[in-house]
Amino acid sequence: MSDTIQQPTLRTAFGPRGLTMSILMVVAGSALMTLAAKVQVPFFPVPMTMQVLVALLIGAAYGPRLAAVTIGAYLAQGAAGLPVFAGTPEKGIGLAYMAGPTGGYLLGFLLAAITTGWLAERGGDRGPFRLALTGLSGIAAIYVPGLLWLGTLIGWDQPVLVYGLWPFVPAEILKLALFVVIVHLGTGALRRR
Known part of the structure; x- marks a missing residue:
């Protein structure tokens, strides 16, 4: 037996999960992405949605595989014509919307969740500095394909x-700070359990 104690993380807080729990997490995560797309927060110089923050949190909490399935389900809903994206249905729906100017950013949500989850599994969710680097990597994974x-x-x-x-x-600086605080407080609360 090893004397090493594994520190809890948001991702491990869910414990071993079966198919039913995984499906519920995918549904909840894709619903949260939709809600984050629909709520616009007044901000300067442009209003913001919270999709970036939610994609990062899903990655950190779910791990790369379940996060990929979750964001993939969200994108599939949008591709099928459901009004899950920001500005839909006013600005169009389905594949036509996804082929528009925000299409690269939508793909970036998937890459961000995978990147954040992968880094979190490897200790990127331990401490504020590592969390900031993990979140910044996720944000970069959104903006590179987007741009x-x-x-x-x-x-x-x-x-x-x-x-x-x-x-x-x-x-994005504000969302990065929120990501660090939420995950740091969440993992700190798990360590105290």
């Missing part, structure tokens, strides 16, 4: 960073 897709659509002669990154930086 690449946006540049492909509008042309690289356009100021892609001006349209697709800089207006969102203040909100």
Whole structure:
């Protein structure tokens, strides 16, 4: 027997889960992503949704595999025409919406949840500094495909960073801070149990 005690994390708090629990977690996570897309928080210079924060939290709590299934289910709902994305149905629905300017960011949610979950499994959810790096990696996983897709659509002669990154930086800093606090407090509470 080993004397090593594994520290609890948000991901391990769920314990061994069966198929029913995993399905419930996927449904709850995709519903939370939808809610996060629909609630706009007034912010400067642009209003913000909380999808980035929720994608990061799902990754940290669920681990990379279940997080991938959860965000994949959310994207599949949107592709099927359900109005789960920000601005739907007003700005379109289904694959046409996903092929628009936000399509790369939508793919980025999947990559962010996987990245965050993978890093959390490897100790990236231990302490504020590691959490900040984990969250920042997840945010980068959203913006890289988002900016690449946006540049492909509008042309690289356009100021892609001006349209697709800089207006969102203040909100992403706030969401990163919230991610660190929520996961740090959550794992701290689990350690005290």
